[in-house]
Amino acid sequence: MxxxxxxxxKPVNIKDIAKALDVSIGTVDRALHGRSxxxxxxxxxxxxxxxxxxxxxxxxxxxxKLNRRIRIGVYFPTEIASFFDLLRAGVTxxxxxxxxxxxxxxxxxxxxxxxxxxxxxEADRNEHFDGILIAxxxxxxxxxxINQLVQHGxxxxxxASDAPRTGRLSAVTVDANVSGAIAxxxxxxxxxxxxxxxxxxxxxxxxDHAEKLKGxxxxxxxxxxxxxxxxxxxxxxxxxxxxxxxMSLLARKPYPAGIYVSTANSKxxxxxxxxxxxxxxxxxxxxxxxxxxxxxxxxxxVLATLFQRPFTQGRKALEILLRYLIDGTQPVAPxxxxxxxxxxxxxPLFTDYLAGQPDSLS
Amino acid sequence: MxxxxxxxxKPVNIKDIAKALDVSIGTVDRALHGRSxxxxxxxxxxxxxxxxxxxxxxxxxxxxKLNRRIRIGVYFPTEIASFFDLLRAGVTxxxxxxxxxxxxxxxxxxxxxxxxxxxxxEADRNEHFDGILIAxxxxxxxxxxINQLVQHGxxxxxxASDAPRTGRLSAVTVDANVSGAIAxxxxxxxxxxxxxxxxxxxxxxxxDHAEKLKGxxxxxxxxxxxxxxxxxxxxxxxxxxxxxxxMSLLARKPYPAGIYVSTANSKxxxxxxxxxxxxxxxxxxxxxxxxxxxxxxxxxxVLATLFQRPFTQGRKALEILLRYLIDGTQPVAPxxxxxxxxxxxxxPLFTDYLAGQPDSLS
DNA sequence: TTGAAAGCGGTACCAA
DNA sequence: TTGGTACCGCTTTCAA
Numbered sequence: 119m120x121x122x123x124x125x126x127x128k129p130v131n132i133k134d135i136a137k138a139l140d141v142s143i144g145t146v147d148r149a150l151h152g153r154s155x156x157x158x159x160x161x162x163x164x165x166x167x168x169x170x171x172x173x174x175x176x177x178x179x180x181x182x183k184l185n186r187r188i189r190i191g192v193y194f195p196t197e198i199a200s201f202f203d204l205l206r207a208g209v210t211x212x213x214x215x216x217x218x219x220x221x222x223x224x225x226x227x228x229x230x231x232x233x234x235x236x237x238x239x240e241a242d243r244n245e246h247f248d249g250i251l252i253a254x255x256x257x258x259x260x261x262x263x264i265n266q267l268v269q270h271g272x273x274x275x276x277x278a279s280d281a282p283r284t285g286r287l288s289a290v291t292v293d294a295n296v297s298g299a300i301a302x303x304x305x306x307x308x309x310x311x312x313x314x315x316x317x318x319x320x321x322x323x324x325x326d327h328a329e330k331l332k333g334x335x336x337x338x339x340x341x342x343x344x345x346x347x348x349x350x351x352x353x354x355x356x357x358x359x360x361x362x363x364x365m366s367l368l369a370r371k372p373y374p375a376g377i378y379v380s381t382a383n384s385k386x387x388x389x390x391x392x393x394x395x396x397x398x399x400x401x402x403x404x405x406x407x408x409x410x411x412x413x414x415x416x417x418x419x420v421l422a423t424l425f426q427r428p429f430t431q432g433r434k435a436l437e438i439l440l441r442y443l444i445d446g447t448q449p450v451a452p453x454x455x456x457x458x459x460x461x462x463x464x465x466p467l468f469t470d471y472l473a474g475q476p477d478s479l480s
Numbered sequence: 481m482x483x484x485x486x487x488x489x490k491p492v493n494i495k496d497i498a499k500a501l502d503v504s505i506g507t508v509d510r511a512l513h514g515r516s517x518x519x520x521x522x523x524x525x526x527x528x529x530x531x532x533x534x535x536x537x538x539x540x541x542x543x544x545k546l547n548r549r550i551r552i553g554v555y556f557p558t559e560i561a562s563f564f565d566l567l568r569a570g571v572t573x574x575x576x577x578x579x580x581x582x583x584x585x586x587x588x589x590x591x592x593x594x595x596x597x598x599x600x601x602e603a604d605r606n607e608h609f610d611g612i613l614i615a616x617x618x619x620x621x622x623x624x625x626i627n628q629l630v631q632h633g634x635x636x637x638x639x640a641s642d643a644p645r646t647g648r649l650s651a652v653t654v655d656a657n658v659s660g661a662i663a664x665x666x667x668x669x670x671x672x673x674x675x676x677x678x679x680x681x682x683x684x685x686x687x688d689h690a691e692k693l694k695g696x697x698x699x700x701x702x703x704x705x706x707x708x709x710x711x712x713x714x715x716x717x718x719x720x721x722x723x724x725x726x727m728s729l730l731a732r733k734p735y736p737a738g739i740y741v742s743t744a745n746s747k748x749x750x751x752x753x754x755x756x757x758x759x760x761x762x763x764x765x766x767x768x769x770x771x772x773x774x775x776x777x778x779x780x781x782v783l784a785t786l787f788q789r790p791f792t793q794g795r796k797a798l799e800i801l802l803r804y805l806i807d808g809t810q811p812v813a814p815x816x817x818x819x820x821x822x823x824x825x826x827x828p829l830f831t832d833y834l835a836g837q838p839d840s841l842s
Numbered sequence: 843t844t845g846a847a848a849g850c851g852g853t854a855c856c857a858a
Numbered sequence: 859t860t861g862g863t864a865c866c867g868c869t870t871t872c873a874a
Contacts, residue, residue: 129582129851131850131851131852132851132852133851133852141860141861142860142861142862143851143852143853143861143862144853144854144855144860144861144862144863145859145860145861147852147853147854148859148860151853155859155860156859156860157859157860160859160860175851175852176544176850176851176852177540178539178540178541178543178544178850178851178852179540179544179850179851179852179853179866180851180852180853181540181852181866182538182540182541182544182850182851182852182865182866182867182868183851183852183853183854183865183866184852184853184866185491185540185866185867219540220491293826293829296825296826296828296829299825299826300823300825300826302825303823303824303825307669307670308669333825337825341824454829456820456826456829456830458818458820459821459823461662461665461821462665462703463658463661463662463664463665463695463699464655464658464661464662464818466658467655467658467816467818468818491867493866493867493868494867494868495867495868503844503845504844504845504846505845505846505867505868505869506844506845506846506847506869506870506871507843507844507845509868509869509870510843510844513869517843517844518843518844519843519844522843522844537867537868538866538867538868540866540867540868541850541866541867541868541869542867542868542869543850543868544849544850544851544852544866544867544868545849545850545867545868545869545870546850546868546869547850547851
């Protein structure tokens, strides 16, 4: 029956520090912020006393005085909407959670991952954003642009996929390796006979997409030696292309024992399977969740879907960006979320989520 | 390539409204807050103008002026520590996320769910908490106390389990029904031969525990008619008791085909299975995650564990409580999280989580 | 019923 | 290098 108490009975302010040291609050402020024109000795005394008294700056007062507006550019693709609309919703939710901070979000939508993004950023050269959220496609292509932005003092956070070895502050994604590995583990437990598996992805130059396949292949080799893997198909997030590719995949025999669709672009694939009447013979694991997918999972025609929690990703990404811009908090490492494994039994929770309050599930 | 803009170019303040109507800012404030001593006509004029100008109150200024301290009592059990310590960590994290609000957390720990909680609350009668977080055991037992607190103007939010039909503001839990159903679905896909399943829970008067078994039984009946269910065993969250019960469960033949441990108290059960050398013959699904469990999942001796996201629960619960206390935001419905299904392939993400930054996973 | 003004804590400017 | 002070927007008290 222990009792712990968080000790913040009487918030210490700069006046208290000033009084304790018999200096002015102006001096205290300068010392605390390492501004010019403070003697090293007083600076040291102030910092010591501040720590001693447990000084924590009053955020409300600061933002009241500064009353700055933070402008954030948000660059996401339009397709796949079921994913990126929720990502945008998460960003918006995070912005309103920061009380007393004036955040202006400017949403810029380009057609699809890696298509039209550079042009939009280029056109916004004079918008003077404080920070940018971006869903990057091919890192080699967008990397130089990110570095340029950073050199101009604009803080960049990547979402949904990453562009490592650039100047981006941080990245928030699903752990793509783990996503692929989960899909493989689920197949390995469900398919007992030998056969081959097919994968449909977006674009292998996108880090997130490539990593998923790596995780999938590695885990499969380890746990399901009876299942082989045919080369991945890239749909470039285009529904029509994905449909044609799925059809040609199903034209050959023997059929694959299972198909893993590693992006949200699974609708056309399911349509192809439906038309060929192969949904009951081929195990399917998809990615993310949209209304049409629900009945497939309910009926067991889709084994599972790996929900990438776009709302949560968007919220976290803006949180990281704002915390850094506001008080310089450095994120320790890129955030890698685990996807939700959506099965028949937990599906109802996710449909509620789609219908209404995304923050109730996260 | 649409462009949406959040329109907050030039924040309107009460001065602007006052100037526009040629009244004082005091009057504007009184009108906006429906305080006494404002003529209905001026009130109407102010409200109209405020809406017209798109007035949004400045929270920084308000909280600076009010500068109130919110005192929260947090009543959680000590056992099971692997769960409740993370729950406390989540609460603490949420409190520091509220910038510009002075939150004082007072942690009170009682031995175990439903044991010693009432006494602690009674002893705190004069603490004058603004709100309380509590992990309730038997709702019938603690319900009256919750209602008393509420009548004294103390806002109560339940965490980890619920006490419905009381005056609590809201509750944050894992969806217990879904948790049970997931366990059943996993068993139904893994165990193909007929047999019976055993369940070990905490206390069936605790809502969360009872609901898990209901979800488990219902889902089992639906999807796995070849698996029957023996009556649930209650361990009352005591390790020694759980061990003895597991041993007697394993003394009878035939052995159960699978065991579902629906609370975090699985360590003694695994110990019993280990000693009887039955870990490879009996499928086990556990709840939550602690260091010793890791190797069981890695080696496949435990099929899966359902991680109840205690950190996320704690954070969400305090968020709801503070939002209500600060600006009266009413939570729409109790929050029911989906548990994380921890398998071999996503386990590494969770061990990182245990090791370090719980907020990176949530 | 309304107006005027003090002050919350921190920042930044001007004066010393 | 320091001290003093005006001000951010809102709430609240005191006067009118």
